Amino acid sequence: MPKNLKDHTYLPSQGLDDEFVEMCQALASQALADPDSRPRLVMGSKTIDLPPQVAEILGQVVAAMCDGLAVTVAPQTRELSTQQAADLLGISRPTLVRLLEEGEIPFMKARRHRRVMLADILEFQKRQRHQADQALADIVADAQAYGDYDHPNR
Known part of the structure; x- marks a missing residue:
């Protein structure tokens, strides 16, 4: 950069x-x-x-x-260190490394250093937001099905 x-x-x-x-x-x-x-x-x-x-x-x-x-x-390079990627996602570096090792996010290894593409981090972030939105929609649907929205004093 x-x-x-x-x-x-x-x-x-x-x-x-x-x-x-x-x-x-x-x-x-x-x-x-x-x-x-x-x-x-x-x-x-x-x-x-x-x-x-x-x-x-x-x-x-x-x-x-x-x-x-x-x-x-905030200018970003297309290739990030694990610390930069973790900071972008708002998680700890060890948590990011665990996600990398579990295959949740693709990465490259240059000698002993992992490198992550910015596009892959942004895609992971988008997937996480979608999953969170879907989970919230499911909770709301369940609450409506059980009538929890029918009682204003709860």
Whole structure:
């Protein structure tokens, strides 16, 4: 990774004027809703066509900041150490190593060091979220079937 790329958190301005917020929200929703339009970045006399993925990212950043949320940009290499992968998942390194050894997440071994691809970590994270969502839906369905939602004082 180039040395000049560093993590940085951007805070929304305290006094975003209403017109700017409305414009940002309209642009963000249009960028996310219209995949056929080719977004462009204009800086002075230069115009750059943006790939749809970049427009989606910018739309999400603008939407988050308009909602008063801070946004962190954290460049990542495509190949992670076990510690970097564990930090990304919010788990301990030994837990990650156990998941690797159990075959839950693919990895490569360079001598005695394990390396994990960022795409594999993100895919695992997506699977975990899906499983958690499914488990919650099952709990809610069971509770509804037993009538637990029928009693407001419980």
